[in-house]
Amino acid sequence: MTEHHWFGDHLLEYATEQLSPEDARLVEEHMQHCADCRGEVAAIREDLGYLPMGVVPVPPRPGFNARVLRTATGHGTVRAPLTPWIITALAASTLLAVGLAWQRTRDARDAGAALATLQADLLVARATSAALYDTLSIARQASTVVYASLAMPGQQGGVVLFADATTHRWQLVAHGLPALPVGQRYQLWFVCADGMARGAPLTRTASGSASLITGMPESPPGKIMGAAITIESDATAPGVSEAGPKIATLLI
């Protein structure tokens, strides 16, 4: 067995913290110059990243979270008083920094503005891609896909339901929804064995489509069997059962 093979055989134990500190150090030294092993450890950790969540969660004691936040951020802790020489040093370094900054302000202002714009664009792009990834992952993992046409005379639209049994989330995509009079809205319902559970309203876009990602209701009245979309009046108080016409029913 070569040295590399020995390390390769122990990467799983290393990544799951089962090696002795001595062997772990050997693996770490090896990984400094072995990209393959570094990549394998990263892959194992990625695959098993959520495994610790196999434990039963323990609710924190009242006040614990606030204490952790205070300790982590340093708020509420006593800070060491400033000694005169520290104050002098701070003042001197501040003056020096101001002088240097004044000299460089002109160029830095332009570069800083460009950098800030790029950073803002990057954050927006990341958020957009994360949202897209979120949406696509449900469609890709969907264990059930159901389509229903709109039960509205003269309308050509329909609703697709992607049900992801793994994450217990649904994605609904509707198209061809006609505009509603002011004061009315499209409303999602969970069709359950012993009744209905109210979901979220569906917001229609100008092109007549609507999209919604939703989790399951907390205490549904019986087994969840599907979804329904109705037209409800905004004047209807929340908690009242569906009163308006049902325009689509999707049973999974």
Place this chain on the structure above:
Amino acid sequence: MAPRVIDPGTSTTRGPSRHLTLERERGLRQRLIARDERALSELIESTTPWLLGVAQRMLADSQEAEDVVQDVFVRLWQQDLTGSEGDGRVVPWLLRVTRTRCIDRLRRRRRRTQYEASLTGPGADLPMTQPQEPNEAATPGWHVHRGIHEALATLSPEQQQVVHLAYFMGLSQSEVAEQLQLPLGTVKTRTRLAFAQLRTVLAPMKEWLI
């Protein structure tokens, strides 16, 4: 009979959600990089029950478990999160560092030959599942817990035993061998096969929306 109606408030189109979605996790990471203390607060709210669960199971000491979780969040706040380690996933990082800290403490205990107490202490008796599922809003990430147990159920009882002791109780493989009165080589083989199986089953989870 009129149908019973519940207003779950579960849609992502409504106000701030406590659901730990992948998108939210990434958003929290960006806000942590920007030193947003509210992001840290939200992360503490969402993940503390799981981190305490890990630490309490391994250490069998609630005070020590709280110390570990607090240390982990202090380290997170001091950490440079701009690096690309672990694809920038904050929750797996928190879980891993919590386990590592617990293992460090267990090793210190063992040097003082006190670890035997933990094997029969409250941690050993903690259940791995709850009889009734909490609601997702109260415990974000419960569906991940359920998925992990479905993955663990694919292992043989012998493999589940070594994973439980080695991974969730933090025992070294020698200690597992001693506990189960098995040759060390058998424990190593079982552990390796078990984790290889878990990797295969759990790999899609990295794309889950926890």
